[in-house]
Amino acid sequence: MPTYIALHNHRKEGSQTIKQLPERLEQATEIAHSMDCDVEYYLTNGQYDSAVIVDAPDERTAKQLALGVTSTGTVTTEFQRAFHESELEDLTNGIPTP
Incomplete structure (x- = not known):
């Protein structure tokens, strides 16, 4: 399955209800599983408040x-496709040479 990384920042509404984060995360995980996606959630320090690793059946499902x-x-x-190191050789073999 393709992997995606979602980088999140809490909006004002999210910050004001931060104690509800565990329940929101549980609901989001249930929705992800119902869409055949696997998710791993991480709180982070720095520019983003959290990062979520998403394995989804396809790009459309991940974006939904x-x-x-x-x-x-x-x-x-901020949502982006991530390529695992196991995909590196296939990607680099496809690079055209001048």
Whole structure:
């Protein structure tokens, strides 16, 4: 399955209800599982408040999950495809040479 990384920042509404974060995370995980996605959640220090690793069946499903999470109004999301090191050789073999 393709892997994606979602980098989140808490919006004002999310920060004001931060104690509800465990429940929101549980709900988001249940939704992810219902979409055949696996998720790993990490609180982070630095520029982003959290990072989520998402394994999804395809890009469309992954994006739908990200849009659903963002639609709650509690976080903003920067969402991107991540390539595992096991994919490196295949990717580099496809680089055209001048």
